[in-house]
Amino acid sequence: MRSLLITLILAWPLSAAAQAPRMSEAAAKDAVYRIVQHSGLLPTFTVREDATIKNANAYIKGRERIIAYNPTFIASIIDSSRTDWSAVSILAHEIAHHLLGHTLAPSELHPGDELACDRYSGFVLFHMGATLQESLAAIAVAGNVHGTRDHPPKHARSAAIQQGWEEAERMSERRDAVPLKVDIAFQYVVRFAGDDNTYYVDAAGCLVWFNDHAEPIEFGACTRLGEGAFVFALNWEDQEFFVDARNIIWRQSVNGMQMAVGRIEPYTVAK
Ligand SMILES: [Zn+2]
Structure with a gap:
């Protein structure tokens, strides 16, 4: 040239x-x-x-x-x-x-x-x-x-x-840079009422949050439960939530009442 x-x-x-x-x-x-x-x-x-x-x-x-x-x-x-x-x-x-x-x-x-x-x-x-x-x-x-x-x-x-x-x-x-991937294999999207953040459940069952630099922070776990009223348990630190078959997240209040506090959705949208 x-x-x-x-x-x-x-x-x-x-x-x-x-x-x-x-x-x-x-x-x-x-x-x-x-x-x-x-x-x-x-x-x-x-x-x-x-x-x-x-x-x-x-x-x-x-x-x-x-x-x-x-x-x-x-x-x-x-x-x-x-x-x-x-x-x-x-x-x-x-x-x-x-x-x-x-x-x-x-x-x-x-x-x-x-x-x-x-x-x-x-x-x-x-x-x-x-x-x-x-x-x-x-x-x-x-x-x-x-x-x-x-x-x-x-x-x-x-x-x-x-x-x-x-x-x-x-x-x-930067030849070793991770290529930008649009399709990351998450299992679920997790949202709590009153919280603008979006959380994800990754393939390993970890609860993940991403900062503005797209760096993942694993902060909890999503565990599939056996028999019973709830399908999943979400945990981090001393927090514990349960997810029912309709994907609603429940938390048990101090007086034993169950309160709906959020939703999870499958990450992959059905076509
Ligand atoms: Zn000039």
Whole structure:
């Protein structure tokens, strides 16, 4: 891909070496297409060469999401950074402004937005095959990509790119990660009245709760009973509940009264 981009981007005029190189719209469109591909999205951006802007810009016009760039600016960045990845990273930064919704309120400039876009560019460039140095190339020579107002310092922007790049690297190296499984073999879903949490009975008969990081906490047991009025017993610590054949959870109060306190449901829904 690199050699192809170099061919596309650096259309050096053979006879006029003194002329500045340009970045063709074809090259920019190809780069944007590849960046968006790595986001798993369909490209819905209009890429536009625009000599009237200083460097690069993302904005919405009508219903179009536009990425505009000054071809001479991009080419000079490529020239001084000595890598075409610098052009890719600038375009990735602009794409991020659209993807993160910044272009919906264009008058508001937030330094955090800039860092978020830098982080995204590092993330996506890792996936496209760029080294960390190549991902940092544009910021190293340009500092600020578009304008100067409200932009975070160069070292912060470099740090953001590096953070995104390293995050992508970590994710790609986590080969032993447990694959995301939608269909986990639970036996029952357990709900108690007045409690918004959902509990599960796993295949081993454990009562399980999940925190917001989806980490399971086993906190009790669900035991199938033999003969009698109740089918299951639910226990944890000094708590004890019984489940009848209609899936209602009962607790025995201090005065011996049975109170319905919840329900269990089979985890698998009958089709
Ligand atoms: Zn920006």
